[in-house]
Amino acid sequence: MKKKTGLLLLAIFCSLLFVVAACSNDTGSKKDSGKNTEAEGSGSSGEKTLVFGRGADSIQLDPSKVTDGESLNVTIQIYDTLVKYNPEDTEVQPSLATEWNVSDDGKKWTFKLRDDVKFHDGTDFTAEDVVYNFERWQTGAEFIYYGYMFGATEDNLKGIVDKVEATGDYEVTFTLSEPNAPFLNTVAMSAFGIASPEAIEKYGEDYSKHPVGTGPFVFEEWVPDDQITLKKNEDYFGEVAKLDKVVFKTIPDNGARFMELQSGTIDVMNGLNPQDIQTVEGDDNLQIIRRPSMNVAYMAMNTDKEGPMADKKVRQAINMAVDKEQLITLFEGVGKAAKNPIPPSLWGYNDDVEDYKYDPDKAKALLAEAGYADGFDVSLYIFSNPRDYMPQPKVTAQAIQEMLKKVNINVKIVESDWDTHLEATENGKHDMAFLGWTGDNGDPDNFLYVLLDKDNAKMGSAGNIAFYKSDELHDLLKQAQVEMDQEKRSDLYKKAQELVHEDAPWLPIAHTTPPLAANKKVKNYQPHPTGGEAFNLVDIQ
Amino acid sequence: MLKYIIRRLAMLIPVLLGVSLITFSLIHLIPGDPARSMLGEKASQQQLELLREEMGLNDPFIVQYGRFLGHIAQGDLGTSIQKKEDIASQLMEKLPATMELAIFAMILAVIIGVLAGVVAAIKQYSWFDNLSMTGALFGVSLPIFWLGLMMIWLFSVKFNILPPSGRLTAGVELNSITNFYLLDSILTGNWTAFKDAFSHLLMPGVALATIPMAIIARMTRSSMLEVMRQDYIRTANAKGLKKGLVVFQHALKNAFLPVLTVIGLQFGLLMGGAVLTETIFSWPGVGRYVYLAVLGRDYPIVQSAILVIAVIFVLVNLLTDLLYKYIDPRIKYN
């Protein structure tokens, strides 16, 4: 027994020695070691690697099955779509398809495809592959964006896309059940990236971890919750990437990610804390890259709930009681105050709408008129983690809480994580709730119809969480969907915005320009308004 | 002895069954819909309903629990909702990270704690005794998440000498064999990676070690004091044996027994305490995995991970008990 104890003690002292040795080894050389590895990384082999730091890992790398930015930002590097957006806006330009036309009734779309494209697995890209992909998306509920953009339901998994046919080796024809003005813009969304049918068959269930497309980068490795590595596609049909490798590195905490950027271990990051913008601007090695705004942050008021929120006067009063100028300073220069549901960068934006002026006295008078002179209690549902359109939800909510207190409205903040928040608000549990939206395809329909039409005010799956039901608005929006002339559509949307302003189902809060922070050696990084961009033009110097 | 071990192991079965039942029912009481988590905000009611049916979320509770147990019996911990990953292999990948952190913290805590405790006991009421025991009291009173943030501020922001997060700098190559990075880098003789991994380990390790270190120091001190009052130590001293010999050969050996229990218990707790530390330092271990899964409503991960951690916790405690009894013959296995 004595021996045993002795052994135990011996073991402990050995480990002590080990650690002491490690410590003394370490202290002097830490700073150097960082520099060494960095130099080795970029110097020895002459490879250019871009490390992109982000807050969350991708969910899957099959773009048709996800809606989250962190997945789509990776898949856009790997896949191409039939047509794609300009690097700076949502105008459409050729990609896999070189030209296209639409029949006069707006129901038949024909795309001519390139004949020189190969998938990363070496198979040729043909019209049949496009058909395969679309038909695959028509087979189930898991193809989220397909269902949502083309109106698929359980009974009709195809939605408005009746038929997809290969009308030649390199020609595809779509037959729609009704005209759809945003169709072309929609097929440019990165969610509709064309995947290699052979790879889908080969990997089956596991395909989402082994993506194979035609894009500028080829998938190499995925270490879950840590990093995803892509390498350059030398045979890309478009502009071949200047970078040899791209690494997407997951660092959940915004502050920690920023420190990694400062120490040079990552090159670009998203989700910068607004407080840190000044630090970036004061740092000679760093730059801010502002993403053009195509989003809106708002506070929806549940018009369906009995009580004060159902009263238009109360909703207008709340719009007057919030000092938006003060509120927007909390965005630290990352946002502009919003007065309409759609961002000013979008066509059809109505700049003639005049925002409610901050006037607590008038707000009080309106409340009194509505019978709420003594105020009332309401809930404000918010999500806990920052999102691009709202970098500080908790702080913003507390500011509104304080402002509304001055007109005797008592706000109780209910904070939950993103999924719970969505479920609660879609089921109408809230009186008021924060939410926001980033445009998918650069069409006003993608804001107004999705967020404010009565079709989307269904309990349990509402996009319209104000449960605002206006027949007048519905007519305008339906008309705009089937109208193919953009100018006429623009007029319809302008009218719609006036209506929404008057009925005030929302307190529009802000349109943000979400900042990315990058090392100055990163060149030609052109952020896209939809939130994702291919890196083939990006360079490191 | 063998009989005792078997008996103890058998006693674990009802405990673990209870643990699994509690975890499973707790998780199923959590508000929120996993189908919704999977599909996100752009899904329709029908899509949701379809998926719920597919995942068996509409079955009665007892059926779901039975299915869960059945799978576990086959070593299948299920598939995560969001990424559709095999949870068992995810845990196998993340456990080493947590273990590495916990073991490192424990080594730190034991070495410093035991040394401080012994010295404090020998020099009772000296300035060292007062200082180390005050330090120990401070240690158990510190919020470790705050300590972690303060260390990040000091060493990463102010002096920029230690990395604020993660296990390895992006770009540092390391062939992982065991997924214990320190061990891997030694095995492959990769000293760049060793230094890098070590510098990542330092701050979270210290933060995690604080509380057990304090507790071990106090336990060692009081246990030493008790032993040193015993007759045989007095005799040894009276015989004129060297003081160091008396302390380490006789006193510490006996005083170490209660300390061992504390170490075992604390090691188990470290596995749980890692949640806060791993969150602050973005350490890709099990603690953060569970925490993120709780936020993401990823039921299968939460229930399987908590179960696995509980099993480890219970086994570590059992091991400590056995070791204790093995070393100390005064205790009978009854």
Added chain:
Amino acid sequence: MAFQPEPVQEPASMLAPEKQAMKARKMWVDSLLRIMKSKTSFIGLLIIALLLITALFAPLIASHDPAAQSIVDRYQPPSGKHILGTDELGRDIFSRIVYGTRISIQIGLIAVGISLIIGVLLGGIAGYFGRWIDQVIMRIIDIMMAFPSILLAIALVAVLGPSLRNAMIAVGIVGIPQFARIVRGAVLSVKETEYIEAARAIGAKDGRILGQHVLPNCLAPIIVQATLSIGTAILDAAGLSFLGLGAQPPSPEWGAMLSDGRAALQTAPWVITFPGIAIFLVVLGFNLFGDGLRDALDPRLKQ
């Protein structure tokens, strides 16, 4: 979480109960005197007193309204106007910490109250009745102890929903086994004594024996454990709030303040520095005092 400072595992005294009863009063007096003499426990008592006074007179002590915002004044460093600076909404950090004392006391008392009441009941019943009741209760306790406590607390809050109240309940539940085990041990050691046998012989009911004779004899370890647990409970609840699972805005709970200030770690470190110090001091106070109590009430450990 729930890294308990040296759990008290056994009853304070093994003296014969009848003597103990007589000695009890003298012991309490002695103990109090002893506590006052010990420097460390006196400091602990002082901190606790300060905490109570601050909580009681918060409106007089605070320099600002803890909820009053001034967005233009956000992230001001400590100055004459705001001695501990301002936070992300321009609120005065000092005043928020002052009002936060009320929340901390509430957490300490309610959470420990839950552990104490349920723990003492379970432990008392298990120890006194023995047999299968003891078996069942102790297996449940074993199961609870098979979870690392922070995970159990997180899971509980996830079920109940994040709020200060639920965080207190979770922390309280997690603390039950500690008390149950102490009380069971204590009850077992006094149960078979002549003193209790005598009471039983006169025909006293079980409940009466438990309440009037058995439990008072376990009082010392319970009090020590409760004092130490208050510190732990405050620490644990702050941890939950830090993870966003506890107190909700605009509550000036210290853990929540830390969590809110985290985004400004680089630009405004004072926002997280001071609430952390506040948590530390209060927990230290209870630990110092609890330690002193243990030394005073538990003659075996007195050196």
